[in-house]
Amino acid sequence: MTTIFAKIVAGELPADIVYQDDLVTAFRDINASAPTHILIVPNHVIPTVNDISEEDEMVLGRMLHVAKKLAAQEGIAEKGFRLIVNCNEWGGQTVYHLHMHLLGGKPMGPMLSS
Numbered sequence: 001m002t003t004i005f006a007k008i009v010a011g012e013l014p015a016d017i018v019y020q021d022d023l024v025t026a027f028r029d030i031n032a033s034a035p036t037h038i039l040i041v042p043n044h045v046i047p048t049v050n051d052i053s054e055e056d057e058m059v060l061g062r063m064l065h066v067a068k069k070l071a072a073q074e075g076i077a078e079k080g081f082r083l084i085v086n087c088n089e090w091g092g093q094t095v096y097h098l099h100m101h102l103l104g105g106k107p108m109g110p111m112l113s114s
């Protein structure tokens with residue numbers, strides 16, 4: 001299975017990549033919702049949270065650790081930031097390659113808009 005994000009990971013599609021290692025890639029969202037809006041994705045395709053397996057625990061931990069490091073790098077750690085993972089239609093997921101949104105640089109407001 002391939003996805004837009006898998007193509008970005010492979011360097012086949014352009015993106016503003018801010019971090020990459022053997023397990024995860026992070027790049028700026030093309031349609032930023034905040035001054036900092038970075039997507040952190042596993043290098044291999046896991047479509048949704050529903051598809052996570054025990055073997056993915058390492059990569060999931062890495063995603064969170066990279067989020068922490070990027071928040072510091074972006075200068076948003078102290079004020080605070082938000083991490084979001086959407087799942088399936090009602091969760092608002094549009095790209096079926098698991099990703100964590102790192103959002104910050106302004107007050108994020110209430111957790112849900114409606």
Ligand code: 5GP
Binds near residue numbers: 004030096
């Ligand atoms: P979701 O709604 O699935 O949680 O989030 C998908 C995110 O991917 C959206 O915020 C959208 O702006 C972003 N996105 C979709 N296509 C691309 C792309 O080709 N490049 C980048 N950098 N971001 C994308």
